[in-house]
Amino acid sequence: MNHENDIPTQAGDLQAFFDGELDHAGAERMARTIDQDPQLRQHLNQMGVMRDLVGRSLEMRATQVPRARFEQIWDEIDRTITQDASRPAELPASFWQRVWVAFRPFRVPVMAAVGAAAIAVVVMQVGQSGPVNQDGGVASVPRTASPLSHDPQVAPPTPAPSIAEAFPSPRAAEAEIHGIEFGGKQGRISQTGVVTVLYVEEDATPQKSERSL
């Protein structure tokens, strides 16, 4: 048996045997081979010596590190852990979540503004009725767009008593005419300073006028 040639081929197996990485059958087979081969036994012993030397060398280096250095390292670790704990959570992955986080300082004022706007809308809606008069005693229809146009679709007249109680006496004041259109024979405006009278006469060609007083 030529051991000079066998050692290189068995070197891998010997290393695996040394490290305990061979299976049971392989380990038994390698053990028998080592028993029969003094050179392999020598190699195995040398590997053991080498491992001991490396281990002792590392232990010696570890003992050379001063105790203060270990405490310094542990302090560093403690600080890192503390910083990680006090650091705010990482930004959410979602775009809208990141926007929400960035928006966080402005939530209170913006919510207050939205609330005020909502209250304003509600107040206006309460103070303003719908476009159709729903009072049962009143006949009314939605008004057309043009203020001067005559609406042909008008609900029946109000079923009010013929002579109702009069309103309080009006103050002596003129009306301000913003626009007027006469459709009869003639029309004119009379203002005396205390009352405004619009005179119309039926028949004849319609005449149109616009004036603002």
Next chain:
Amino acid sequence: MTRRSLKTRLLIPALAAVLAPLSAFVTVLAVPGAAEAAVAKASCQVNAVLLSKDGDGTIPSELDFMKSTLQNDEFAAYKGFHLLERKELKLALDTKAEASFTSGHRVGLTLLGGDETRLKLHADLSSRDATKSLLSTDYSIEDNGLLMIGAGAYSDEKRSGKLFFAIQCGRVS
């Protein structure tokens, strides 16, 4: 525990104090009709009054509320005052209400808005056969102010004279 900086703690209430009234103001301006929402309803009376040159100048009690108007120089030529009809109309904003009279005329009223003291209204008067419009006008007047519309000569079985429509409107809160 995180602590807000002094700057942030001052910024939040400052922004709230500015944004809240500002947004309410902008909302009021932005909502259509909000500026005139102060007047949303009105109640009106339309009096059909016949003025004649026959009479003793006595103003009947039912026309007492417009006595000062009827005694104005504008109506100095008339000595007889007769209330023919009185119709009430309740107006909602931008909603037309109309009353028909035995004379055949139709009076339509629309509340257009108003401010603290005045109402803005639209009035129209039809011909007696209600086939055409004799008058269509936009006007503003004091609360409970009186607008007179002279509709020309009129006569019934008892009397004759000039027919006037006295329109008086007041806001309803």
